[in-house]
Amino acid sequence: MSMRERIFVAKPKLAGNERKYVLDCIDSNWISSSGKYISAFEEAFASFCGVKHAVATNNGTTALHLALVGLDLQPGDEVIVPDVTYIATANAVRYCGATPVLVDVCPGTLNLDPQKIQDKITPKTRGIIPVHLYGYPAEMAAIQEIAQKHNLWVVEDAAEAHGAEILGKKVGGFGQCAIFSFFGNKIITTGEGGMITTNDDTLAAKLRLFRGQGMDPNRRYWFPVIGYNYRMTNIQAAIGLAQMEEVESALLARENLAKWYNEALANLEDKLILPQSMSLVKQVYWMYTIFLKNGSETSRDEIIQFLDGQGIETRPVFYPLHRLPPYESNALYPVADSWAGKGINLPTHLDVTQEDVAYIANCLKQIV
Numbered sequence: 001m002s003m004r005e006r007i008f009v010a011k012p013k014l015a016g017n018e019r020k021y022v023l024d025c026i027d028s029n030w031i032s033s034s035g036k037y038i039s040a041f042e043e044a045f046a047s048f049c050g051v052k053h054a055v056a057t058n059n060g061t062t063a064l065h066l067a068l069v070g071l072d073l074q075p076g077d078e079v080i081v082p083d084v085t086y087i088a089t090a091n092a093v094r095y096c097g098a099t100p101v102l103v104d105v106c107p108g109t110l111n112l113d114p115q116k117i118q119d120k121i122t123p124k125t126r127g128i129i130p131v132h133l134y135g136y137p138a139e140m141a142a143i144q145e146i147a148q149k150h151n152l153w154v155v156e157d158a159a160e161a162h163g164a165e166i167l168g169k170k171v172g173g174f175g176q177c178a179i180f181s182f183f184g185n186k187i188i189t190t191g192e193g194g195m196i197t198t199n200d201d202t203l204a205a206k207l208r209l210f211r212g213q214g215m216d217p218n219r220r221y222w223f224p225v226i227g228y229n230y231r232m233t234n235i236q237a238a239i240g241l242a243q244m245e246e247v248e249s250a251l252l253a254r255e256n257l258a259k260w261y262n263e264a265l266a267n268l269e270d271k272l273i274l275p276q277s278m279s280l281v282k283q284v285y286w287m288y289t290i291f292l293k294n295g296s297e298t299s300r301d302e303i304i305q306f307l308d309g310q311g312i313e314t315r316p317v318f319y320p321l322h323r324l325p326p327y328e329s330n331a332l333y334p335v336a337d338s339w340a341g342k343g344i345n346l347p348t349h350l351d352v353t354q355e356d357v358a359y360i361a362n363c364l365k366q367i368v
């Protein structure tokens with residue numbers, strides 16, 4: 001074990017007005033789900049994404065569920081979901097009694113492959129949930145074209161992609177709505193928290209209704225529908241607003257970190273596949289992800305263990321959903337199967353220094 005301080009894979013940065021705004025909540029007694037920070041955070045986030053509405057929730061998973069409730073997803077319906085994603089994407093579909101239909105992903109980005117969607121569409125299909133995995137934007141133009149042709153809605157799962165862009169337009173405004181997460185390891189955080197963005201006035205009003213237990217906004221304790229308590233607190237929003245004040249510099253710092261990794265790992269390019277960059281999209285580095293060119297899931301796990309012993313925390317790329325017990329399937333997902341097991345997320349947060357990157361690259365060189 002080295003004497004260095006352990007390098008975590010992710011870590012929040014709370015160096016701005018977070019403390020000041022949280023203390024303001026406590027000093028003013030506004031600690032629950034009313035208060036000025038909620039609307040301020042929602043407005044700041046909507047303007048950041050270039051959309052009309054942002055509806056804050058208590059986490060990203062409830063944001064997803066609420067979005068699907070808002071779109072009237074019903075038991076028996078089907079929704080297209082990429083095979084490689086965090087499990088919440090598929091779980092939210094199940095919460096509605098609907099079925100997530102898994103579709104294979106693209107090599108390199110592990111994002112939903114538009115070419116493989118068509119075959120999975122049935123008369124029961126209602127929508128598509130592309131995920132901007134690890135901050136790399138999904139192929140929205142092709143996905144939207146398919147959706148339009150089959151009269152499906154699109155919900156972007158942008159939980160990992162705050163600030164990512166396609167042709168200069170930020171994610172969050174491409175589908176009927178989009179969801180974001182502010183969990184502690186995400187690009188910006190509120191501890192736990194989520195957001196739905198949309199340009200649709202009617203949908204936004206419906207999301208607010210269902211978020212607040214279904215209570216009629218003009219008639220207290222009158223409930224026309226069965227809603228949920230998915231509200232964010234003023235304290236969470238206070239942290240969120242402070243995070244928004246720093247989001248541009250946080251994204252730049254992550255881009256810089258990715259450059260350091262690209263340079264430090266360039267001499268391992270016969271062993272590793274580094275993140276691709278494309279001219280038409282701007283990826284945000286939620287996780288700087290590498291793939292082993294050769295090797296297997298076993299050798300990947302050995303590398304993760306070796307790095308752990310050197311004081312470097314990393315993570316395996318998500319297991320394909322079709323391999324997890326709740327979503328087990330023997331349909332074929334060749335790209336997910338060949339890529340996911342060889343992927344490693346390296347430490348990606350604002351306290352990783354250029355010296356840390358050199359150390360990580362050195363340790364990787366010893367083992368790959």
Ligand SMILES: *Cc1c(COP(=O)(O)O)cnc(C)c1O
Binds near residue numbers: 085088160182
């Ligand atoms: C984190 C995440 C979520 C869920 O967000 P929580 O805030 O953890 O509930 C959903 N989808 C993806 C792709 C995520 O990474």
